[in-house]
Amino acid sequence: MSDLRQRQQQLQALLADCDAATKAVRSGQLSGLEQEHNDAIYATSSFVYASAEEAAARFGGEVDGNVYSRFTNPTVATFEKRMAALEGAERGVAASSGMAALTSIFLGHLQQGDHIVSSRSIFGSIIGLLDNVLAKFGISTTYVEPTDLNAWQQAIQPNTRMLFAESPSNPLAEIADIGSLSSLANKHNALLVIDNCFCSPALQNPLALGADIVMHSATKYIDGQGRCVGGIALGSEELMEPVFAFLRTAGTTMSPFNAWIFINGLETLQLRMQAHCAAALKVAEWLQAQPKVEQVFYAGLPSHPQHDLAKRQQHGFGGVLSFTVKGHRDAAWRLVNHTQLMSITGNFGDAKTTITHPATTTHGKMTPEARAQVGISDNLLRVSVGLEAVEDILTDLEKGLKAV
Ligand SMILES: *Cc1c(COP(=O)(O)O)cnc(C)c1O
Numbered sequence: 001m002s003d004l005r006q007r008q009q010q011l012q013a014l015l016a017d018c019d020a021a022t023k024a025v026r027s028g029q030l031s032g033l034e035q036e037h038n039d040a041i042y043a044t045s046s047f048v049y050a051s052a053e054e055a056a057a058r059f060g061g062e063v064d065g066n067v068y069s070r071f072t073n074p075t076v077a078t079f080e081k082r083m084a085a086l087e088g089a090e091r092g093v094a095a096s097s098g099m100a101a102l103t104s105i106f107l108g109h110l111q112q113g114d115h116i117v118s119s120r121s122i123f124g125s126i127i128g129l130l131d132n133v134l135a136k137f138g139i140s141t142t143y144v145e146p147t148d149l150n151a152w153q154q155a156i157q158p159n160t161r162m163l164f165a166e167s168p169s170n171p172l173a174e175i176a177d178i179g180s181l182s183s184l185a186n187k188h189n190a191l192l193v194i195d196n197c198f199c200s201p202a203l204q205n206p207l208a209l210g211a212d213i214v215m216h217s218a219t220k221y222i223d224g225q226g227r228c229v230g231g232i233a234l235g236s237e238e239l240m241e242p243v244f245a246f247l248r249t250a251g252t253t254m255s256p257f258n259a260w261i262f263i264n265g266l267e268t269l270q271l272r273m274q275a276h277c278a279a280a281l282k283v284a285e286w287l288q289a290q291p292k293v294e295q296v297f298y299a300g301l302p303s304h305p306q307h308d309l310a311k312r313q314q315h316g317f318g319g320v321l322s323f324t325v326k327g328h329r330d331a332a333w334r335l336v337n338h339t340q341l342m343s344i345t346g347n348f349g350d351a352k353t354t355i356t357h358p359a360t361t362t363h364g365k366m367t368p369e370a371r372a373q374v375g376i377s378d379n380l381l382r383v384s385v386g387l388e389a390v391e392d393i394l395t396d397l398e399k400g401l402k403a404v
Contacts, residue, residue, distance in 0.1 A: 023085040024269050027084075027086070028078040028082035039078060039263050039264070041075050041259075042256050043256060044069060075259045076094050079092075079259040080232065086205075089207055089214070089240075090235070091235065091236070095233065097219065097229045097252075098197065098220075098231035101233045104250070105193060106130075108242035111139075112137055112139065115160045116140070116142070117144060117160055117190075118142070118143055119169065120145065121169035126166075147177075152181060163184065164195070165192075165195070166195035166198070168317075168318060170382070171363075171376065173198075173299045173322065174306065177313075192211045193212065196216055197221075198320060199318055201216075203318060207234070213234065217230075218230035228262075230259070230262055232254075281301075281317065282390045283385050283397070284298035287321075290401055294326050299317045300318075320384045325379050325404050329379065336357055338399050338402065342354060342383070352386045353388055355382070355400075356382040357381055357382075358380055359376055359377065
């Protein structure tokens with residue numbers, strides 16, 4: 001048994017020099033007696049001790065170890081370590097959802113009177129969190145065009161503590177210049193937080209580009225098969241401590257069952273992302289050649305305004321693209337309704353190709369004016385290109401386009 005412990009420890013040390021593909025499969029495996037099974041699920045709410053002394057030492061924090069699964073759990077810890085290895089972070093703090101990870105970042109680091117400058121092209125629920133929740137507690141937000149560095153600069157106030165952006169953005173694939181935003185944040189003593197959902201750690205590592213904190217909705221590519229909801233915040237030990245302190249108190253904790261799904265999802269992340277990227281580029285190129293398609297939004301196309309920036313800061317262009325069809329909402333809906341293979345849903349990052357009409361689903365809560373401002377028109381469709389044969393995906397899109 002002790003040989004197994006030694007072997008596991010050697011393996012974890014070895015991984016520092018390994019490729020990301022190897023880290024995705026191996027990092028964070030538990031060392032010690034508990035690891036007789038490969039990545040076992042710790043379905044336990046609390047932990048037991050050998051003596052009153054040990055219990056007191058664990059509860060008092062003098063000895064490291066688990067106390068209660070709202071705080072820490074070995075399966076969740078494996079997920080956190082594996083993600084930290086992939087993002088080049090000192091520490092990861094897993095949360096019950098992407099939104100819970102963000103809530104923990106915001107409320108762990110900000111207080112009444114603070115100000116956030118945020119890209120306006122962010123996930124809809126995050127706008128709700130900033131405008132309807134944080135605003136109630138005296139934390140205000142100014143929204144800017146993600147690609148306009150000047151606008152970011154001008155929006156900074158003396159009380160600005162955080163810059164927030166999603167890159168590439170959903171659904172229009174706008175690319176924020178993470179390195180430049182990091183310099184701006186540093187200059188003003190603010191933290192740069194990057195939502196890395198669309199790339200996953202396989203395609204972009206914001207911390208290496210200068211971001212302070214990176215967050216993921218594990219629900220998307222990290223799971224990869226649309227099974228459960230989860231999230232994670234990653235960064236330095238120092239910046240993660242307040243996030244963890246909020247999370248363990250507020251209870252925005254990840255379930256060990258979900259952590260186990262994500263650990264397994266990560267093992268195929270690198271392979272899946274390569275396949276998603278290759279297929280999405282083919283779909284984007286094909287769409288661009290269709291007379292009924294007005295415009296294609298995908299950073300992998302040389303025609304994309306931030307193609308070069310995306311090439312510099314990402315290792316791939318991702319699996320999600322958007323396009324506008326000629327006509328109005330009816331034309332877009334007809335296309336959706338005449339597909340047969342793709343799933344009609346709001347999710348992305350699944351092995352199954354999904355198609356979404358953002359204006360009436362994921363972005364339906366925005367006012368038409370707000371949608372117009374961020375470029376989400378009624379004839380816009382988003383496709384998350386899955387792992388089916390790309391020829392079959394194109395055939396399905398062709399059926400849809402014929403009906404436009
Ligand atoms: C899904 C998503 C979130 C929120 O994650 P949940 O797991 O749904 O809470 C945040 N940002 C982006 C870009 C997302 O796609």
